[in-house]
Amino acid sequence: MNKFEQELRNGNFVCGECSKCNKLVWPPSDLCNNCFNNVKWRPISKIAKLVEFSSKNDEYFCIAEFENQIRVMGKVENILNLHVGQTLTLVKCGFDGKEIFVFGLGD
Amino acid sequence: MKKVGIVTGGTTKFTKTDISIESLLVSAIKQIFDNSSNLSQKDVDVVLTSTNANNKYLANITSELSGMAPKIAHSVESLCNSGTNCIVSAYAYISSGLADVALVAGAEKTDSPGLVLDWDKSRGQYKHPIYWSSMFTSAHKRKFGTTLEDLAYVGANNHRNALDTPYAYFEKPFSVEEIMESKPLTENLRLLDCSMPCNGSAAILLASENVIKNFCEQPIWMTGIGQKAISASFTKNDDLTSMKSTILSASDAYKMSKKAAEDIDAAELHDAFSICEIIELEDLGLVPKGEGGSYVRRLYDTKDRKINPRGGLIGTGHPLGATGIAQTIEICQQLQGKAGKRQIDGAKTGLIHNMSAAATSSTVLILES
Known part of the structure; x- marks a missing residue:
């Protein structure tokens, strides 16, 4: 289990940042996908931008973008009138065999 | 680079009937030989199999079950475009001069592990x-x-x-x-x-411009x-x-x-x-x-x-x-x-x-x- 999954199990969304070229490495990996140096794990901002969304059985799911580059799919809760580009907040994350991201209303 | 053509192909019925991957592949390969009267097993230099199934050593197993002993035999996996990736690999073997005749056979079953990319x-x-x-x-x-x-x-x-x-x-x-x-x-x-995910197989025969006319009158060129x-x-x-x-x-x-x-x-x-x-x-x-x-x-x-x-x-x-x-x-x-x-x-x-x-x-x- 890598650091990403360990932290996600504890409710923390972290990502590796290259110790040499400072690139934020996504998807998570122990080595930078630009220069192959080791990464340092750091928390990712909880603020995200809504990229796209759809729904199933009246439950919305979306693609959200963190720090202008990291995109993940997650569930949207308690938001009406979604629109692309709006600000979301990561209100919960976890791991139960799959990565879980839950978004709520932005600041 | 040698010119590469397609001789013929064969496809099994796509069904939900439970048949082994090996049987599916051999059934499609049989059609290749049925459709090419001058083709014998010893003509085939390369056998490539395309699947997401977890079966190991499948190209070699399929070759043996079909009476072939090719120079090169291996599988290609690339989820849903495994089939054309496999054809491109066969093209490369022929165009480079490593082979003259390549048989590509792909198969899948309904419960394929390739249906969902869990890694993502x-x-x-x-x-x-x-x-x-x-x-x-x-x-x-x-x-x-x-x-x-x-x-x-x-x-x-x-x-x-x-x-x-x-x-x-x-x-x-x-x-x-x-x-x-x-x-x-x-x-x-x-x-x-x-x-619809289903069970099925398809096979296709590729050959170089040097030999393709031995096996068909109407080659189709890649x-x-x-x-x-x-x-x-x-x-x-x-x-x-x-x-x-x-x-x-x-x-x-x-x-x-x-x-x-x-x-x-x-x-x-x-x-x-x-x-x-x-x-x-x-x-x-x-x-x-x-x-x-x-x-x-x-x-x-x-x-x-x-x-x-x-x-x-x-x-x-x-x-x-x-x-x-x-x-x-x-x-x-x-x-x-x-x-x-x-x-x-x-x-x-x-x-x-x-x-x-x-x-x-x-x-x-x-x-x-």
Whole structure:
């Protein structure tokens, strides 16, 4: 289990940042996908931008973008009138065999 | 580089009947030998198998079961475009001079482990392909006004075309209304907008220009190849109204063949979901961007078979490792004038588009008679 999954199990969304070229490495990996140096794990901002969304059985799911580059799919809760580009907040994350991201209303 | 041609192909019935991967492969390979009277097992230099199944050493096992002892035997796996990846590998062996005759056989079973890419962390809890296809649909609807009814025309057309394909999984047509009213899976997707995983196999024989006339009188030449892997993670698709890997692989294939979209007489497109066909029509340059929805309606209204003449993945079924090979066989038969009721009159140049994992990779082949 890598650091990403360990932290996600504890409710923390972290990502590796290259110790040499400072690139934020996504998807998570122990080595930078630009220069192959080791990464340092750091928390990712909880603020995200809504990229796209759809729904199933009246439950919305979306693609959200963190720090202008990291995109993940997650569930949207308690938001009406979604629109692309709006600000979301990561209100919960976890791991139960799959990565879980839950978004709520932005600041 | 040696010129590479296609001799013939064979396809098993696509079904839900439980048959072993090995039996499926040998059944498709049998048709290659049935269709090529001068071909013997000792002529085959390369045997490649295409599948997502976990069976090990499958190319060697298949060779032994088919009485072949090739110089080169191995499997190729690349999720849904394993089949065309396998064909491109065979092309490379022949064009480089390492081999003269290559047999490519692909097979899959309904419970294939290739149906969902669990590795993709960017999909979160939404790993199943119905979620990425819903995202592409949302984006295309918003930007171009594409409707769910447009999507239903893709399915109606491909199911109708599949009625003339003997190996197709589906053996009945579905109307636009029936597709619209089929079980909703998401806001943007109904059951009949989806291709059906099934058991099936397809095999194809490639040969160099030096020897191909020993095995057939009407070789079909592979003149264009384009492949691109932009990523493995779905969310690396920047623009969800488009498939970047398809645009790039089409550009390379057109350039290599010195052909353009206007030259294409018949095309097999990877309609894993109905939205895929609409986006691919646009990204392959077959229609202007944003006009895929109106074009599929015209195809249906005019009974034009130019796109997915065998019925695509939606009409025939989607046994992953066999799909790209079955698509290539269809275009080959169209260019040989051997497509029977599906024949497009005068087809001389054809295109195959096969992609994987939310269009994170694509393959485009161009064939000429």
